[in-house]
Amino acid sequence: xxxWTKPTPLPDSPYDPRITDLSNPLRPPRxxxxxxxxxxxxxxxxxxxxxxxxxxxxxIRVLPANKxxxxxxxxNKDPTNTLFYAFGNDASANSISIGPSGKDLYDFTTPPxxxxxxxxxxxxxxxxxxxxxRRG
Numbered sequence: 001x002x003x004w005t006k007p008t009p010l011p012d013s014p015y016d017p018r019i020t021d022l023s024n025p026l027r028p029p030r031x032x033x034x035x036x037x038x039x040x041x042x043x044x045x046x047x048x049x050x051x052x053x054x055x056x057x058x059x060i061r062v063l064p065a066n067k068x069x070x071x072x073x074x075x076n077k078d079p080t081n082t083l084f085y086a087f088g089n090d091a092s093a094n095s096i097s098i099g100p101s102g103k104d105l106y107d108f109t110t111p112p113x114x115x116x117x118x119x120x121x122x123x124x125x126x127x128x129x130x131x132x133x134r135r136g
Contacts, residue, residue: 045070049129054083054119059091062128063115071131072110074117075103081121088113093120 052062063072076083076098085104086095088111095118098104117126 044133045131046134047129047131049127052117052126052128054117054124054126056123057118057120059116059118061114062117063130065112065114066130066132067112068132068134069110069112069130070107070133071129072106072115073103073127073129074098074115075127075129076101076124077126078119078122078124081119081124083124083126084118084120086116086118087111089116091116091118093118 050062052060054060074083074085079100081100083098083102084091084093084095085098086092095116096104115128117128
């Protein structure tokens with residue numbers, strides 16, 4: 001058994017550089033690494049951003065099914081029209097809607113099904129960002 005060391009206290013502010021610096025992720029304190037050891041933490045998530053032109057009154061499949069998906073951001077870039085989306089089946093005006101210039105975020109509860117987009121007013125611009133775990 002190794003010698004117990006006093007844990008480092010966690011930051012009090014969410015703006016503390018120990019939280020906002022993504023090159024050095026914060027983990028709960030569990031003692032210090034022995035001198036000479038290097039921390040081998042690696043981010044195992046990959047993000048892909050896709051800009052899309054959604055044609056008027058046509059549903060398009062944007063993302064295939066992905067069991068490793070861990071997050072999605074869907075953004076409506078149009079300032080006047082509503083964007084509709086659905087997981088697993090063809091999207092229509094009865095799907096989940098995003099208002100003009102709005103966005104939706106899915107993180108821990110992201111469905112692994114296909115993603116479909118649809119719009120009624122006019123052809124609009126949208127952006128979809130998919131985050132998924134990679135092997136490693």
